Amino acid sequence: MRLSLALVLTQDRRSRVRILGIAAGIAIGVMLLLLLWGGYRGLESRSERWDAISRIEMSSLTGTLEEVEPGTGQTLVAGNIDRHREADIQRIDVSSPEGAPPLFHVPVTLPQPGEFLASPALAKRIAEYSPLELGVRFGTLAGTLPDGALPTPDALVAVVAHNETDMLMRFSPRVLIGGPSGEFGGMPVYSFVAVLGALAVAAPVLLLIAIVADLGQASRRERTATLRLLGASRGTVAHLAALEMIPAALVGVLLGAAGAWLTAPLFSLVPVIDGTFFTSDIRVPLAQQIVVLALVAALVPLIAALRAHRTDRGVLPSGAVLPEPVPSFWRLVPLVLGLLGIPAILMMNSILSSITYWLAMFIVLTLICAGLIIAGPYLTYVLGRVLRRGVTSAANVIAVGRTVRVPRATFRAVSGLVIALFLVSMFQIAMTARVDPRAEMREVYGADSPVWAGVVQLENHSGDATLAERRREVMSEVSGVKFVVDVYDLDDGFGGQPVVSAADARLLGLNPKPAQEFVMLNPTITAGVAIHAEDTPVDPNVPRIPRNSLAFTDGSAEAIERTRTAVWALGLTADAVPYVLTEREYGDQLGYFARFSTLASIGAIVAGGISMLALAVATIIGVLDRREVFTRLRLMGVRAGTLRRIILAENVIPLIAMSLLAALVGMFAGWAVIRVFSGGNRQVGLPGEEYAITLLVLASFAALALGLALFSVRGATTNARLREE
């Protein structure tokens, strides 16, 4: 112990610089780890707050309309998803005699009836548009909602206060039962995506920390050999390695924690899934930070000790390279099991419960991810053997020779990028399942009339004729609305067939006979396309139930939003929300497929960036390990450029081969994920230009990493170095 301590304390300046470098690497890893964990926690908090809002619409957490007893002090709520220019607005209409209903996890005091509270993002949006388009939709702005009530900083939420009478008259409210549960009840896709995203980034982060810890081991090999020669045991050497790493680990974790704290506001701006983060959400609480930091601080010296113990060469000189054991064929097993797991899960679709299904998918993807890492050295070795016969240049002969002799070290240098590529390929393929709503509409209905895209529809579930009349009156007055059509159902016992008045039919461009009072249309009137009059005559004596009010606007966003605002502001929404056709049919159906897009980009950039550092560090270690060999080659007359080509080839060969495999496996996994998400209903396509751009970015990262490594190791190949050797 005293020997180790003495050796650690008496290190020279060069060693201290090296330790600082290790500390910097650990700091980056810890910073990203904390931000990553913070991001995961942020998604969890976000999901809880979404639950608080969405429960207002759920019958299990709210009472029914029949349970409403006016005048008894109940809190009445109505939750709806309103829209403004293709953005969802969570609208909560509420009346509460107490004034402070337990709507959210944090206390929110209701304003007076006729006023509303808006999320900051909604308040900003209201300020940006004309009041007739958005602002008056909710009443008078009385204040903003606190962060604790909002899922994300970008969320558009309005809490509109009413008195009880108004609430009962204008909406179909429910009775609010209890406060938010606080339980994590998000959709499986939410946690699945969060965990997978975390895994995508955590793998390269941990790899970086492990590789950086290894940097010390490579540099002190000579001293280790001397100590072993002097009689130091393997335990002593391992102990020394651990002890030496403690200051670097401590400095690294502290710097990392500070870095995470300082950069949290910046990283909180990154949109993940459906919005950005609150800075407070992605800052890990101090107690949890201490646990993470303590674990990393303990882990780094432990890795160093284990590596020192495992790679102990006894008294062999620093330049002596011991070959690695030949990687076994069995290394392929986890990857093969993972790949076989995908069809197995798909086949068991009908047997497994939803949660088991997701869990099994997650396990299989983790198995594939780990399988790639485990199989990497074996596949690198096999590739090296295959290539060895074909290579012709000296640089490639040397590079392939090393690939065969030390496949683990060779693969480790590129493993981070390989994993990043696997995950990106998976997400990018999954993204191709997204369908353009208008394209879908064209496919289903065979037409896509721009007129119908500007039609605001308002359903009338109660069949209230007075309401329909008022709606028509109000909407007709809105600037930009060309005409309004009322659609009825015939109450003839058969139902379903839409009917419009002869006057409305003329507005729709049809030509009813003069004697006709009403015209029967084909059912696609509410689908919005290709309407025509049916030949069946309509008996005017049969009662008609108002079902839809259709406001035909000039198609501009302003006119559509003004129409919506008018019906909301004048209390004509009742049990229905005004919508535009495409919003209703295709709005939320594919929402979560789109969420892959952002996560894929974030995952690629973060994982690729970290992997770049890992690749650079691993390459530098590889060169330092063979400094003597390179020096001899230089002495023989090998140009520095040739040495650089050797280093490049050593990285590029496994990178290309493993990347190809990782991309193919990733695409397969992406296809499988979409089959799971869509219940087998949706297909994937070929990845688009975004994938090509991502590949280009990853290739640039790899090039940058190698450039960085070559630049930093130029000292090992100079003439001055020869003299030193």
Next chain:
Amino acid sequence: MSTPDAQGTQPLIRARDLVLNFGQTQALRGISLDVYPGEVLAVMGPSGSGKSTLLHTLAGVLVPDSGTVRIGTRVLGELDQATRDDLRLRECGFVFQSGQLLPDLGALDNVTIPLLLAGVRRREAIDRGRAELDRLGVGQYGARYPAELSGGQAQRVAIARALVTRPRVLFADEPTGALDSLSAETTMVALTDLARADGTAVVLVTHDARTAAYADREIIVRDGRISAGIGVPLVDENPADAGTTAGFSAHPGFSR
């Protein structure tokens, strides 16, 4: 102009007044010498005397602060780095004490590397490498990695690698330093015999008198100067070229 030796041969290496300082340390202090084709010159001296620095300077790895080194007709100081690298690759061979073989390559691949670097096709390089290993008696070890060879076998593979390009000069830095006496003897016999057969000049740095005994002549370097020479003149007697010289006498072990 250089002066031919007694047989009328021009010197292959011609060094004059070499001075090289590393900071305050004077590594070479005005050394002059000639090395002839097919000649084996042993450079002896205690540790730190400057003999390895002299070898590196003669090979063009280090550039002297003053003085000149000429290999054949080319003055190294007038060549840029890339040309000097190329000259070493094509016209020089190197043998070191240890660690000189690429550990990740088999013996045959190690020998083919200089040929591949010189632009020889791999098939031909393999054939020539195999023949060279055979010439040194280690042809059966072509598939073995350096770690699987004995010290003497590895050193003979290293000599094969150094000679496979048929260099005009072979620089050997303590080639027997890590070998037992039997291996050292076979290694030196192989090295000197083949070099003489190929007409290759050998500059042999050693502190071992038994190794030096295989040389045609010896010089002893102390404090960056040649303190003694045994064998033949270090430089021709032309006063214009005069540098540090030493007396000479016939070495008992050799006659040229």
